[in-house]
Amino acid sequence: MRYLKIACNPPPHIVKSCTMKNQQAGNQKRSQKAAETWNKRKAEIVWLYQSQMWSQARIAEYYGVTLAGIQKAMKRLAIPSHSHGRRGTLNGRYKDGSESTLYRLMIQKDKCAMCPATTGLVIHHRNFDHQDNHLENLQVLCLPCHSSLHKREWWRRRKLQL
Ligand SMILES: [Zn+2]
Numbered sequence: 001m002r003y004l005k006i007a008c009n010p011p012p013h014i015v016k017s018c019t020m021k022n023q024q025a026g027n028q029k030r031s032q033k034a035a036e037t038w039n040k041r042k043a044e045i046v047w048l049y050q051s052q053m054w055s056q057a058r059i060a061e062y063y064g065v066t067l068a069g070i071q072k073a074m075k076r077l078a079i080p081s082h083s084h085g086r087r088g089t090l091n092g093r094y095k096d097g098s099e100s101t102l103y104r105l106m107i108q109k110d111k112c113a114m115c116p117a118t119t120g121l122v123i124h125h126r127n128f129d130h131q132d133n134h135l136e137n138l139q140v141l142c143l144p145c146h147s148s149l150h151k152r153e154w155w156r157r158r159k160l161q162l
């Protein structure tokens with residue numbers, strides 16, 4: 001973790017994660033952190049689920065969690081399920097306004113952002129902070145592009161360290 005602190009010069013909102021040193025932080029703290037993360041994702045999940053009609057399985061895959069995990073999180077966030085929820089009450093919420101561009105960017109996840117690949121896609125965090133799930137920080141990449149990007153970043157940081 002130390003090299004992160006030296007090498008990156010992060011904007012204030014990610015300083016915390018760059019300098020975070022104690023993996024032994026208590027369980028309570030961790031679950032609180034998870035709750036915060038899911039709270040931040042709530043608008044995004046609601047939009048994907050109720051406006052874009054993504055399945056829970058697809059959303060789970062998108063965030064890299066299990067189906068049970070996403071179900072638990074959605075329950076905690078009080079997002080009604082398709083079967084007995086009032087579907088579409090939030091439809092159109094993001095159709096106008098600045099946010100729509102971001103959501104559209106996110107939805108273009110059928111293709112790598114750097115090459116024409118359409119399979120083996122992953123979500124990359126542009127600032128390399130996996131806690132920062134703001135849409136503008138997310139990018140869809142195929143595995144080869146993703147790993148070469150991370151290799152390049154690794155070398156960049158290593159050079160800064162020497
Ligand atoms: Zn690619």
Ligand SMILES: [Zn+2]
Nearest residue numbers: 123124125146
């Ligand atoms: Zn990445």
